[in-house]
Amino acid sequence: MKADSLSSKLSVAHSLPNAILAPFFKDRLKQLDMSLLTETALVTIASILVIKLIYQASITPAAWFAVPAIWVSAAIIPTAIKGRKLAAIGLTIKKLKQALLLVCAISVVLFPAMFFGLWVLGSYGLEMPLRPVPPKNQDWFCWLFYQFMYIAVAEEVFFRAYVQRNIQRLTNAATWLRPSLQQWLSISISAGCFAAAHIIVQGQITSALTFLPALICGWLFVKTRVLIAPILFHGLANTCYCVIAAVLA
Numbered sequence: 001m002k003a004d005s006l007s008s009k010l011s012v013a014h015s016l017p018n019a020i021l022a023p024f025f026k027d028r029l030k031q032l033d034m035s036l037l038t039e040t041a042l043v044t045i046a047s048i049l050v051i052k053l054i055y056q057a058s059i060t061p062a063a064w065f066a067v068p069a070i071w072v073s074a075a076i077i078p079t080a081i082k083g084r085k086l087a088a089i090g091l092t093i094k095k096l097k098q099a100l101l102l103v104c105a106i107s108v109v110l111f112p113a114m115f116f117g118l119w120v121l122g123s124y125g126l127e128m129p130l131r132p133v134p135p136k137n138q139d140w141f142c143w144l145f146y147q148f149m150y151i152a153v154a155e156e157v158f159f160r161a162y163v164q165r166n167i168q169r170l171t172n173a174a175t176w177l178r179p180s181l182q183q184w185l186s187i188s189i190s191a192g193c194f195a196a197a198h199i200i201v202q203g204q205i206t207s208a209l210t211f212l213p214a215l216i217c218g219w220l221f222v223k224t225r226v227l228i229a230p231i232l233f234h235g236l237a238n239t240c241y242c243v244i245a246a247v248l249a
Contacts, residue, residue, distance in 0.1 A: 054067060068150040103220070163190045168182070168186040195214060
């Protein structure tokens, strides 16, 4: 009898935490917009797969312009259907000034460090971790225009204005999380999606390094609440990496 009584008490004691925690997590999940989470995940996966197919088929001028169009369309269409708003670009004097100051401060620290790191790799005979795509026939103006106005704008519209903004909406509903944790969750998840997209599309694991600049773009987006800062940094990062690669070559 004593053994049965002891086992029943242990059973009750073991089930008690589950009885307390189950409603706790159930209530937390109810606060999240699962339809928004599902939409964001499906749109992201579908966009990456379509762009992967385009790259596998052929890299033609049409493909180079189709890819940015897909990123922008994938962000705008579901957002418009649901009646939400994308983040503003931020082309006002105040926002431009804030963006330029932040981007310049980060660039002064980051880009020399990037040069030093790539120089060290080259001095040991190692290849660059990411394959640079230099302009053909030294047509730098068109290349720069494409990097800033197509690549940077399109990818930031999708990964920051759509993915990160949606994750922010989800984490804001998670009121049991601290605001700083909510922000860094949205930054980290969008940066993870950005890096995963580059790994899948480019087919090389070293593309995971794009996670680091994506973190900076996400932080800039949170800090300024507009897209101009991450767009500027994104374009500058691509340009500087290619210039450094050309110099070290």
